[in-house]
Amino acid sequence: MAKSRTLTHERVIETAARLANERGGLANITLTHLATELNIRVPSLYNHVKGMDGLQHDLTVWGLQQLLTYIRQAVVGKVGREALLAIAHAYRAFAHAQLGIYPLVLKAPPPDDAQLAALSSELLMILQLVLASYNLEGEAALHAIRGFRSVLHGFVSLETGGAFEMPLDRDESFTRLVSIYLDGLSQN
Known part of the structure; x- marks a missing residue:
């Protein structure tokens, strides 16, 4: 040992x-x-x-840190639509690379967990800053973030669950889906 x-x-x-x-x-x-x-x-x-609960907490922290690293690296030098597309692809890459950890980063942090709240807030702040280029702030930005996250999670969940087995380029499908959502944001 x-x-x-x-x-x-x-x-x-x-x-x-x-x-x-x-x-x-x-x-x-x-x-x-x-x-x-x-x-x-x-x-x-x-x-x-601290047991399995402590391990889950620490893996959630680790997972959020990893997701933030993917996203920070993806958005460097990008703004607006280009930044959101980069975030989308980084999110998907993270989910594929961390299939066992990905589910842990989906939940909102408990109100009494400052560490998880800080990481979640940083992720939210990045998205809010990028969405400012769409003239979305406050509640409008939060609704847009919910929608964006739902699009990303929905695609990733179906993809990793084996739902996309047709001989059709999944990368192209993903890019088109995200682009359609971003087009909708531009029209609001």
Whole structure:
């Protein structure tokens, strides 16, 4: 068994994320699976995570950080429609790369969780800033963000669920769908 003092919280979370992605979600891994993968005993995990609930929280934080990284990198130097298309493609790429973690980042943060709230707020702020080029602010921007997110999640959910098996370019379908939504925003 590896000595737990050489194990970091980051390594525990990254290993758990990999396992969740490989096994189809957090519901399909246990602390025993994680400890075995890390070559430690289960009690040693409690030095790094607070049980399964703590692991889920930490994976949600990690997932939001990863999603933000994808989006930040995608929007550099872009504004307006180009930025929203880049965000859409980054979101989809994140969902595909992190299939087991993706469901964790969908929920609104609990009101008492400052860490998750800060990450969610940053994501919201990026979208609000980009939508300002569409003259959308306040509630109008929030409604547009809900719609945008629904379009992205709907496509990703159908795609990853195996619903798009026709010999038709899914990338093209995705780009067209997002473009149609953005065209609608431009007309409001």
